Amino acid sequence: MLFNEFRNEKLSALGFGAMRLPLLSDGTIDQDELDRMVDAAIAAGVNYFDTAHPYHGGKSEVCLGKSLSRYPRERWNLADKFPGHQNVKGVRPLVPAEVFEEQLRRCGVEYFDFYLLHNVNENSLASYYGNPENRFLEYFLEQKEKGRIRHLGFSCHAAPEGLKQFLALYGGHMEFCQIQLNYVDWTLQDAKTKVDILRQAGIPVWVMEPVRGGRLAAFDGETEARLRTLRPHDSIPAWAFRWLRTVPQPTMILSGMSSLAQMEDNLKTFSTHEPLNGEELRELEKIAARLCSMIPCTGCRYCCAGCPMGLDIPLLLSMANDMAVSDSFNTVARYTALGPGKGAGACIGCGQCSAACPQKIDVPEQMKKLDALMSAHKSWEEICRERAAEIEKKQA
Ligand code: SF4
Numbered sequence: 596m597l598f599n600e601f602r603n604e605k606l607s608a609l610g611f612g613a614m615r616l617p618l619l620s621d622g623t624i625d626q627d628e629l630d631r632m633v634d635a636a637i638a639a640g641v642n643y644f645d646t647a648h649p650y651h652g653g654k655s656e657v658c659l660g661k662s663l664s665r666y667p668r669e670r671w672n673l674a675d676k677f678p679g680h681q682n683v684k685g686v687r688p689l690v691p692a693e694v695f696e697e698q699l700r701r702c703g704v705e706y707f708d709f710y711l712l713h714n715v716n717e718n719s720l721a722s723y724y725g726n727p728e729n730r731f732l733e734y735f736l737e738q739k740e741k742g743r744i745r746h747l748g749f750s751c752h753a754a755p756e757g758l759k760q761f762l763a764l765y766g767g768h769m770e771f772c773q774i775q776l777n778y779v780d781w782t783l784q785d786a787k788t789k790v791d792i793l794r795q796a797g798i799p800v801w802v803m804e805p806v807r808g809g810r811l812a813a814f815d816g817e818t819e820a821r822l823r824t825l826r827p828h829d830s831i832p833a834w835a836f837r838w839l840r841t842v843p844q845p846t847m848i849l850s851g852m853s854s855l856a857q858m859e860d861n862l863k864t865f866s867t868h869e870p871l872n873g874e875e876l877r878e879l880e881k882i883a884a885r886l887c888s889m890i891p892c893t894g895c896r897y898c899c900a901g902c903p904m905g906l907d908i909p910l911l912l913s914m915a916n917d918m919a920v921s922d923s924f925n926t927v928a929r930y931t932a933l934g935p936g937k938g939a940g941a942c943i944g945c946g947q948c949s950a951a952c953p954q955k956i957d958v959p960e961q962m963k964k965l966d967a968l969m970s971a972h973k974s975w976e977e978i979c980r981e982r983a984a985e986i987e988k989k990q991a
């Protein structure tokens with residue numbers, strides 16, 4: 596196992612994400628398979644396990660805690676997260692003490708090694724620091740003082756500007772930040788800029804979605820054949836992990852694994868340090884370029900000044916590309932945060948933008964498609980309410 600240093604501790608470079616655990620046919624978590632996966636991980640040196648309050652309707656915390664309890668506490672680090680992003684209208688307001696005590700109880704632990712403010716994004720920024728009555732940060736700093744949290748950090752799906760806003764207020768207290776990072780989101784979600792911002796702030800990077808929820812784990816025949824010709828003994832996900840070990844070099848790479856076979860494949864990838872060579876890197880860049888440019892907007896903004904509705908056209912097109920790679924509720928969150936009159940539905944089809952566009956993009960057509968896609972999608976509030984209801988139902 597490869598390891599990285601974090602505040603004089605040795606963390607396995609691969610972390611076990613408990614977001615997509617193996618399931619039985621009735622939809623409940625397969626505890627036996629999970630135990631086998633945890634056994635294989637610990638035997639190989641993995642010492643970081645990551646769960647969150649909403650994962651599997653709250654059962655991820657219970658099942659992961661149960662599985663880890665078979666090993667001495669000092670063999671593993673447990674990370675959990677405070678779901679401040681679900682503090683939306685229509686959901687019971689979150690009381691940090693209630694949630695935190697419940698999480699400790701569910702996981703069967705007396706402290707968390709790592710604790711994160713979950714999913715800082717354009718919609719949840721207000722929940723985290725907009726309301727002085729929340730006092731989220733103060734509460735978790737107190738828990739840290741008491742030794743019930745060893746390291747405090749946050750996970751972030753916001754665009755670079757949102758990340759900067761959060762850091763300006765809370766950055767001094769944050770020890771690490773988890774972002775969505777892979778060779779497609781390096782440009783598609785501007786992860787490169789986020790990594791730079793975090794580096795400048797001296798905050799180590801944790802990676803989530805290294806294979807973008809499975810989107811980078813399998814390709815069409817030609818792409819897959821090309822990768823297999825270059826590295827016949829490697830799986831397709833191994834390419835994504837090796838890219839992460841080559842380019843931004845994060846401290847922790849989390850993978851949400853669903854089977855022992857996936858676990859074993861990842862353990863093999865993280866057993867040796869094999870950075871991509873130039874040819875391999877170019878191959879992934881080609882794949883990324885293809886996935887990112889289904890609408891070939893370069894972000895030049897020549898179209899923006901003439902838009903009578905004041906729409907951020909390149910931003911909307913990047914969201915359309917993002918949703919085309921794989922459906923993402925975080926993109927829905929960012930879209931919702933644009934507010935009334937700033938979504939694709941506000942486009943009046945005047946065509947000024949297309950006339951100004953060097954790429955000859957049919958912007959009005961793309962706006963129509965994006966509006967239809969987002970209108971048919973569940974809203975951010977609905978998603979949060981459903982998840983909160985699922986947790987309450989499973990607790991009952
Ligand atoms: S077509 Fe739509 S996006 Fe383009 S300039 Fe007109 S209103 Fe703005």
Ligand code: SF4
Nearest residue numbers: 892893895896898952
């Ligand atoms: S002019 Fe065309 S390429 Fe440039 S930002 Fe606008 S849509 Fe994108």
